[in-house]
Amino acid sequence: MDIEQFRKAGYQAIDRICDYFYSLEKRPVASQVQPGYLREALPDSAPEQGEEWDTIADDYQKLILPGITHWQHPSFFAYFPTASTFEGLLGDLYASSTSNPGFNWNSSPACTELEAVVMDWSAKLFGLGDHFLNSSEIGGGVIQTTASDSALVAIVAARSAYTKKHPGVKHEDLIIYTTTQTHSLGTKAALVLGLQCRALQVKAEDEFGLRGDTLKQAIEEDTKQGKHPFVIIATIGTTSSGAIDRLNEIGEVVKGSSLWVHVDAAWAGVTLSCPEFRDIAQLDYINKYGDSLCVNFHKWGLVNFDASAFWVRDRKLLTDALDITPEYLRTKHGDAGTVIDYRNWHLALGRRFRSLKIWFVLRSFGQEGFRNYIRKSVALNNYFVSLVKQSPSFSFVTKPSFALTVFRLTPQLHEGSKISPTQESLNDLNREFHNRTLTRPEILLTQTVIDGVFCIRFAVGAERTTKEHIDKAWALIQEEAEVALGIWAKKAVSVPN
């Protein structure tokens, strides 16, 4: 494809992307294809001769789009959002055009320099302390691919710092602390690193946030057994229910110890942009106790996947753990230490130019626009919460958190009813209810299990979601709940006493 052919194909792509967004609401939220649909539709091998671009571009529309679940659909309430924007998309587009792996300052100075600046802008937007700024030259920020990578990098740095302070500690005795509500990234990192991971218990009465006492007790138990807990992953906004670990208590427990506190605020971290959410999101304690922090711009932060912001209190602990400089990567400025070589701040060598899309988004929205967007999502969720509250059939499983509500069907039974629902029976009811919503192409909701309770997550955050979409979602939820309740009541009654 030459330059003029690209201009044509590029215009076409832009037009088709516009069409895509115009048609978004008419599409089913979740893809309706069956496993294997694409293998059946495609030949076994790449074509021997090149094909015309128009054929290829048409096949994208015909074969790929039907297999896409539309995370930008305003009625996508599943998982967490990937709230993309056109600004983010344009950032990725310009970055693709110079396609360079930016592994050190020299390989493209702008990539490193913009990342350092944009991470400082973001730190200020989120109210982080000066010690997290790149300009401090002590701490600093770097863009990782995902929160899993951020956590892995934090744990590697923590392990390196810990074993340097405690030489002779055996790998087998090291322990990562998470909670039973921590994202799978904790267990995954433990698997990858071959380390033990202990998931500390959290309680419903604490809204599933980790308490200091639980941590303290675990440290005492493990230390007594010769184990070495060296890192705790504390979450601000867990995946299942948006739970918030008590950083103030955790901080008091670990104060003066060598335990690294990694704060995973992958989803809820963006709320730190709004002063009114900073207390609940524990900004002061992040600043006081956090050794590292992760906030995903690519979830609820208006930046297209992937862009996981990661800050560290002491960059030297990170680069000490990850620095490799073979001769073919040496440069004048790198040797002199006058520049950041980001390859020593993450797992891989090469890296995409991700700061560009964050720069575009922060400039186009402004800090105010960014905050307003977060506020809008929270307000929409609050509206959803008010609807759930009014209904006699539903209840909350935990306190709603920012833009996430976890709820389930808990039918109120009239006195003398033969039905006395067990946990298991209620779980069956909610599974039936959730499965019914999955058959409805107009919406997508995902499930979770908390403390044995099967429940439904309602996560607001797609850029195009409005009050009208919440109303539509609520109507559909009520409709399917009614059917599910009917089926369930019949089954329950038919069970012999």
Next chain:
Amino acid sequence: MDIEQFRKAGYQAIDRICDYFYSLEKRPVASQVQPGYLREALPDSAPEQGEEWDTIADDYQKLILPGITHWQHPSFFAYFPTASTFEGLLGDLYASSTSNPGFNWNSSPACTELEAVVMDWSAKLFGLGDHFLNSSEIGGGVIQTTASDSALVAIVAARSAYTKKHPGVKHEDLIIYTTTQTHSLGTKAALVLGLQCRALQVKAEDEFGLRGDTLKQAIEEDTKQGKHPFVIIATIGTTSSGAIDRLNEIGEVVKGSSLWVHVDAAWAGVTLSCPEFRDIAQLDYINKYGDSLCVNFHKWGLVNFDASAFWVRDRKLLTDALDITPEYLRTKHGDAGTVIDYRNWHLALGRRFRSLKIWFVLRSFGQEGFRNYIRKSVALNNYFVSLVKQSPSFSFVTKPSFALTVFRLTPQLHEGSKISPTQESLNDLNREFHNRTLTRPEILLTQTVIDGVFCIRFAVGAERTTKEHIDKAWALIQEEAEVALGIWAKKAVSVPN
């Protein structure tokens, strides 16, 4: 930005990218900015109010582009290429528009399905055995971000498989084998995983390829000391010099043992597309002995960064090592095992829709076009080799490898000359020569050190490079060599005997 504003900004971006490619040759290959240039040019914080798109887009041209080193420039001969194409760029563009994290089949079936198909297409393009195909349902292929990630994943799978077979083996006793010429990914993985890494010696007489005897001896030595070598990273085309480890010999040594053979063909793997290169790239032995294989499409494979193709002989060994399935990620098809959930094939959870750009490239070029492109690069390098051969001032440090030549200045001195150059003195000369080329904006070459010898790498592969660019490069090289030689001779003569 609304849809129509995006259409305008999108057209503008496409036009400006066209302008960029038209102007590419007039730009300096390496960015000429100084450290800190961007921080000085930008405000300290993100703007409070959003800015106009035109201002932002203009700033990209004014502030970012001058800080870019142009890896697509036809006179970029540094590192290894990131040979991008418009097709690859369009793949990334469409993928950005639906921005979804594709972590399991359900989250967007097309992402998983296309990846499975495209990896099979690629396996066939490269002549891989059927056991590497996803359709085999035993082995399979997955796209990782980089070769470092691919190696890390391979080592994690190898460690998991090994420790299951040999329970009770201590972490401290496990050893990763690389060679002194292996890419930094080996050492980096060892750092990340906290494992020992032994770099086996390779010799100039073997063109820096690992021999079976060296490996055999190392295994004997380490085993005797109670150590457990469990993985060897064998390279097809090392970064420094394009060296090729002798897979046939390595395979014979490890046959029947539990040692995992990871083949890192990140750069040279694309030559497997051409039947005439398959013997030298050891296709038969990759198929016979390789437990896993990495080929980066984003280096010399016409696909924009990032797209690292990774195959594994036994997918179960991979997913056994990495599978995490919390309730909120469970799906009907995943539970039934009827679909691939790629999140269990890599480090992170979320993943970009990278297969799209590979699909676009393979279809638009066809297998024939892809092969011709590889052949063109090799032919251009052979032409460069012929120029070096004709010159009395230069010599090769190792045998040229595919599209990479490693050479240096080794001036022939007339009899009776007072100058009798030591290794150190020759290294000084070549450093001076290389530094001089770095002052020339028309070209970019990078250096390496092999066995104490400082030398220059000449890597062909940017999509737009033609014979004319080789001629220009050669003229510049000769010019700077002459100046460097003059300075060096003067210095050498002035040294008192």
